[in-house]
Amino acid sequence: MVDKNIDKQKIVIGIDIGGTNTTIGIVDFKDDLIFENSFLTKADEGEDTFTRLLIRQIKEAYSEFASTYILEGISIAAPSANYLTGIVESPANLKWGNVNFIELLKEHFQVPVVLINDANAAALGEQKIGVAKGMNNFIVLTLGTGLGAGIVVNGHLLHGENGFAGEIGHTIIEKDGRQCNCGRRGCLETYVSANGIKRTVVDLLCNYNDHSEFRKMDFENISSKLITELALKNDSIAIKAFEYTGEILGRALANIVAYFDPQAIILSGGLANANEILLEPTLKYFNKFLLNVYGGKVQLLNSNLQNGKAAILGACSLVSAKSNNTPINRDYLIEQDYIIFK
């Protein structure tokens, strides 16, 4: 029997599941993203609606490439992803129960499947093609609907004993602070995330009398993008919101440095698109709160990759590096670091 696929080029499908949007990407073996499409996650409609939509979207995306490429594997980046089990476990910002994405995808596609925490995938992507190239000790914070963290120490992703290290979004930064979707109070992500800064805006509308465009808007229509735009137009509440976010983030980053002593901390995700508007106050408070021994030793960087691209490329690199059977040039891709469900 002749293998019809022998001349076909290999591709990997990468999926980045976010609290608001889900992105499907197709990556070829030159690490080029040759296809990308996003759709609304609509987390409120439950996991079954989402998984049906996801399967349909993957099939649609792949249909364009099936005749000329061969699918090597699928890699899914998601919050609360347990890479050991292949299960997304009760994600705080998606309001789902446990979802076994490996089982689900293997029903529909007969290829190896990997599940990876979304922020871990972003960290791998930043190291592969982003600002963390060549770094062995760094942390990527994804400031989306929630706050995720991918932590690389000694060149390895930090997974912890049960695969749940790096829940920095759920460290308590304010005692008795804002209510969090996780059921507790004062978690970092209730302040520092796209959702967190929305909450800050309405808090400021309550505490200050400043004139602001936000006084004419529903809470639900406020977004981190809009807050950024209004900050650029000198809306005083928007500016105060970034100042407040920067103060909390700066203090959190100083704590992160005291734990990990990293070369760099990289901000990515929707809220990080504010660039200097967020970076400037963050850096001011970071330097104020940093223990002197770390002074001048840690870079605070903004990702220069489009949202979701780092996560998709990072996630896909896990499949391609393995299935390609070529020498692996990043030593964190050892067998025990990742479980590829074949």
Place this chain on the structure above:
Amino acid sequence: MVDKNIDKQKIVIGIDIGGTNTTIGIVDFKDDLIFENSFLTKADEGEDTFTRLLIRQIKEAYSEFASTYILEGISIAAPSANYLTGIVESPANLKWGNVNFIELLKEHFQVPVVLINDANAAALGEQKIGVAKGMNNFIVLTLGTGLGAGIVVNGHLLHGENGFAGEIGHTIIEKDGRQCNCGRRGCLETYVSANGIKRTVVDLLCNYNDHSEFRKMDFENISSKLITELALKNDSIAIKAFEYTGEILGRALANIVAYFDPQAIILSGGLANANEILLEPTLKYFNKFLLNVYGGKVQLLNSNLQNGKAAILGACSLVSAKSNNTPINRDYLIEQDYIIFK
């Protein structure tokens, strides 16, 4: 020439420099601590006074063993120790400048010398002979004059990019909180340490009218040992002090778990000698503040080793494992993990 030393057994000298006491131990190659002696660090008298005293004490200790044993090396565990340079860099609780302990000891003793952070040494000791035996992901907190942390991930000590990871005592737990020796405010160690609980006692004397033995004492005469004793005698301020310390420590531990997802967190050092009196409130608040995904997965343990013993045995193991030239059974003892200055 006949080597007179050929039949002599090898020993390693281990030194644990603490904010209050310094301990010298001698460990043989069966890992038995065959000698131990402590003296007051008297940090206020400056580094020169201390180093002169240290050299004298080491020589005195070794003189008893010199005729029957051969000295293989010296290992020093100290706060703010940079294992890469061999320098103790401006330790917050010792009020010294930089001290190059490697240079100092090599002047007097012609043997290999290792410098290791004291909490890292305690972590190695706990893994060798203590409650962390067989664990690959755990954290040791040393609650002495300050609060140190030794962090083991994937079987390796976490050093960070510059050798200064694990400064958990200097993470900010209370915004605008107590003044810290590091020059900032609200560091964890200003609350959770032998010194921290002293400060809590006087804070409680101010805020409550409870009758208490502490009302008859100078601040300087209060110690964590005394607070423990009075808590056992139902002194209401002492009991409240442990409750308050447990609340802050419990919250800090919940944050530590969210970063590292460890198997266990181990409490050691002077304040941890309070055992259940500290563990009980700590566990109560730890469970209250813990993110649900970690529920039931993390052990909170008390060290069962005498103060300083873990650090001395851990520090000595670095020298003995190398110089012994036997197979090394802990994979963190790879070349790049430690620099032995020969």
